Structures are given as structure tokens and as C-alpha cells.
Amino acid sequence: MMTFEPIGRVKNELTEKRFIKNAENIVSEIIIEEDYLDGLYKIDEQKYIDILFGFHQSEGYKMITPVFNGETRGVFASRSPNRPNGIGVTTVRLLERKGNKLVVTGLDALSDSPVFDIKPSDFSFQRNINIRDDAMPSRPRINIEKHISCGESRALLNQAGELHGHFCPGLSMGVMATMHVMDLMRQTSDGMEDLLAFVETNNCFSDGVQYVSGCTFGNNALIFQDYGKNALSLVDRNGRGFRVRAKNDIRQVIDNYFPDFNPLFEKIVVERNHQDELKRKFGAVSRRASFGMLDIPFDEIFNIQEVTVEVPAYAPIEESVECAECREVFMKSRGIGRDGEFICQACRGIHHPFLDGYGIHCC
Ligand SMILES: [Zn+2]
Ligand SMILES: [Zn+2]
Structure with missing residues (x-):
């Protein structure tokens, strides 16, 4: 027989027993018991953690149980709180640690639920399977979404390169800007104009935006404003979101980190010198700079501000x-x-x- 002692308790707005929808918008605090505080050492390095908690208000269970969409399922094929051992497990986003409190979003536990254990989320299994082929034919962007939520910028840049044809700092900036905002907005895209990307230039940057945001030329969720600026506004249907703009001294920043990039760029791209040896060298330097950009702190490259913009109506279907x-x-x-x-x-x-x-x- 195993017995569990709570290591902490949940505090949030969920005081009544009810079906919890959209837990990602609920902010909870997990108050950790004094005796276990040392166990939180370096937990703030984690973005996602798994919470094991008790369904303290649930009693009994049914082997076949109704689930949220009205269907019935076996208890082990459901997330019903009424289970043989009333244990809940949920992956949440860790916003911050404040002393003995962990502030999280996404926890579908009632206030006062006992917490039995906390661990960093392990995405290695998901990373190694191709979810798209296995389970999610209706969400073809699931792998991209997973990379965004896990902060896997290298994987996204690699794939954006398949679209763009080469690796360059501009492409990386498009990938980085879009990842950052999508993560802030916690918004996904199904290419149906509910997430809209306003880009202000047609260059490498915009291809990074298209690949990561899923807002493309073809699905009308990409809006082009010909201002010639490396900038992106990513907004929802209500026009609310963020504008990210490359800093004015971005060329200098690139020069500081990758001093061989700009001189070769001048020769190959500006002067159109197509000498094979030089082109090969530029390809390698550009690739190194492109992946290297991902390690530069966001604030060194971009300015970001919250915006509300006017968005067009859904595209008409024409005769x-x-x-x-x-x-x-x-x-x-x-x-x-x-x-x-x-x-x-x-x-x-x-x-x-x-x-x-x-x-x-x-x-
Ligand atoms: Zn490029
Ligand atoms: Zn004609």
C-alpha cells in the first residue's frame, strides 16, 4: 500500500466542481510546503512542468464514463476526475516562481487540490514521433505548433529553409519574431484567417513569418504592407496582438556576431558576383550566421509592442x-x-x- 503526503496545494479561481474548459487561460498558484522548498532549486529554468495532483472532491468512479463531448469511454481512455485512484496529471506552463509559490497556467485542478509531485515535462517522446502522420490528420501544423511551444527554433529554421531555399539571418529573424509572438499569444493557426500576419517587406524575413505563423499568401492570412521594413504584426480576429520590428542597428548586430557575413553579402548579393568558390563560402557563412542568430537574445534584435490594428473581413468567395x-x-x-x-x-x-x-x- 502506498500513501501520499501532499507537497503543496493549488490556489486558483476554481472553487466549484465543474467541467473545466480552456484551462490555458486560468492562472493558478501552487503553494509548496516549507519542507519541500529546496526541491524547487532551478525549477525556474523550466518552461513546462507536469503536476500530479489529487481529485480531492471526487468520489467513486465508473468503468465506462461520459466525457466532455457527450461520448462514453472507458475511464482509462478519459480524463474524468472520477478514477480508481483519484490522481490528475497535467502539463502546465510555469510563468514564475515566487518563493514558495509556482505561478502556472493550464492547470485544470480545483482550488485546494493537494499536489503530490512536480516534474519537468519531457517532450522527447513527442519529438521523436511524427504526430502528424500518426494521429492528427485534421491539424497538419501540429508539428510546427509543437516546435513553437517547446521553443525548438532550430527545427523550425531547418524547415523554413526548405521553403526559402537557403539559410540566412533574415529568415531566422522571421522565424524568431513569429515564434516569440505566437508563444506570447498562445495562438495557433489553421490557415482560416483567424490569425493574421501583417508583413511590411517581401524579403527573406517574410518567408520565416509565413512558415512559422501559417499565415500565407495563399490562405489570405498574410497581409502585405509595402513599407520596406523588417516588421511583423501578428494579430487575432479582433486585431489584437503584437508588432515586432528589427532594431535600426540590426546590420551592426549581425556584424558584431558574424563579422564575415556582411562583406560576403556585399560581394554575392549586392554586387551579384557569382564566382563558384565565393558562393560556396557565402552559403556556409550565411548558414552559420542564420543558426547563430537563434542564440542572440530577442531584445538585441527586435523591438516589440502590443498593438491593435484594423483587420479585413474574411476573404469573399467569388463567382x-x-x-x-x-x-x-x-x-x-x-x-x-x-x-x-x-x-x-x-x-x-x-x-x-x-x-x-x-x-x-x-x-
Ligand atoms: Zn534569405
Ligand atoms: Zn481574357
Whole structure:
């Protein structure tokens, strides 16, 4: 027979027994008993911890039990608080340690619940399986989300490189800025315009943003403002979020950390010197700088501020019509109607703004 002595107790707003939804928004304090305080040594280095606690208000259990969506399941296939041994285990985010208190979010335990144990979360199993293939066909970005929440910037940069074609400091900055804000907002993206990214430049930075945020050119969640600034505003449907901007002296920062990057950049990218040997060298230097950027403290590279911006309505689904001249189908709003017929812009010969390496312009 094993008996457990609580090492601490939960304090939060959850005083009534009820189904707990959105625990990630609930802030709890775990008050640790005096005798166990030394056991908290270096716990503040952890971002996520597992809490084992007791369901002190639960009595009895059913082998087959109803779960939150109305389904019934075996007790071991559920997170029901009514269990043979009333033990709860939840991974929470550790915000801070204040003496004998751990301030956490995400704990779905009632106030006064006894806490039996605390451990750093171990993500190594999740890291080594490809969750996307196994279990989450409906959330194709699950691996990206996992990398964001575990702070795995290297993995994200590697994958962003697959999209971007090379590794460079700009790509890293896009990855870093987006990771930072998504982690702050605790927001995920399903590419349905509920998370929106405003980027102010079309360069390497924006590819890091697209890859990590899931806000892309194709899903209308990427909004391009042609200001030519390395800046990103990531906001929710209500327009609330953060704007991150590269510091004015970013070139100098890169120069301090990676002195061989800028001179080679001048030769290869600015002067378009395509000598093979030089290109190879630049590739290696750029890659080193790109991954090295990830170790530079965020505040040395970026300014960040909370913002509220105006967001566009969800993109309309448009009627398709056939062009009377070229016979190709196009979105109705993109052409003109004439005597019940429609003509596309290409056939009208009108030059409409387009986006290329020079920004948005007409011709
Ligand atoms: Zn690049
Ligand atoms: Zn046409």
C-alpha cells in the first residue's frame, strides 16, 4: 500500500466542481510546503512542468464514463476526475516562481487540490514521433505548433529553409519574431484567417513569418504592407496582438556576431558576383550566421509592442465567369461586364499593380 503526503496545494479561481474548459487561460498558484522548498532549486529554468495532483472532491468512479463531448469511454481512455485512484496529471506552463509559490497556467485542478509531485515535462517522446502522420490528420501544423511551444527554433529554421531555399539571418529573424509572438499569444493557426500576419517587406524575413505563423499568401492570412521594413504584426480576429520590428542597428548586430557575413553579402548579393568558390563560402557563412542568430537574445534584435490594428473581413468567395475573349475563367470582380459578357483584365490590356522584388508597382 502506498500513501501520499501532499507537497503543496493549488490556489486558483476554481472553487466549484465543474467541467473545466480552456484551462490555458486560468492562472493558478501552487503553494509548496516549507519542507519541500529546496526541491524547487532551478525549477525556474523550466518552461513546462507536469503536476500530479489529487481529485480531492471526487468520489467513486465508473468503468465506462461520459466525457466532455457527450461520448462514453472507458475511464482509462478519459480524463474524468472520477478514477480508481483519484490522481490528475497535467502539463502546465510555469510563468514564475515566487518563493514558495509556482505561478502556472493550464492547470485544470480545483482550488485546494493537494499536489503530490512536480516534474519537468519531457517532450522527447513527442519529438521523436511524427504526430502528424500518426494521429492528427485534421491539424497538419501540429508539428510546427509543437516546435513553437517547446521553443525548438532550430527545427523550425531547418524547415523554413526548405521553403526559402537557403539559410540566412533574415529568415531566422522571421522565424524568431513569429515564434516569440505566437508563444506570447498562445495562438495557433489553421490557415482560416483567424490569425493574421501583417508583413511590411517581401524579403527573406517574410518567408520565416509565413512558415512559422501559417499565415500565407495563399490562405489570405498574410497581409502585405509595402513599407520596406523588417516588421511583423501578428494579430487575432479582433486585431489584437503584437508588432515586432528589427532594431535600426540590426546590420551592426549581425556584424558584431558574424563579422564575415556582411562583406560576403556585399560581394554575392549586392554586387551579384557569382564566382563558384565565393558562393560556396557565402552559403556556409550565411548558414552559420542564420543558426547563430537563434542564440542572440530577442531584445538585441527586435523591438516589440502590443498593438491593435484594423483587420479585413474574411476573404469573399467569388463567382467565376468566363472571359468572352480568351475563354479563360476568372474571378468576377477582377474584370468588367459588357452586354452580359465579361472581359478579364489581361484581355483589357490594363496594367494592374503587381508584386515583385521591387515591391508593389504598376509596370
Ligand atoms: Zn534569405
Ligand atoms: Zn481574357
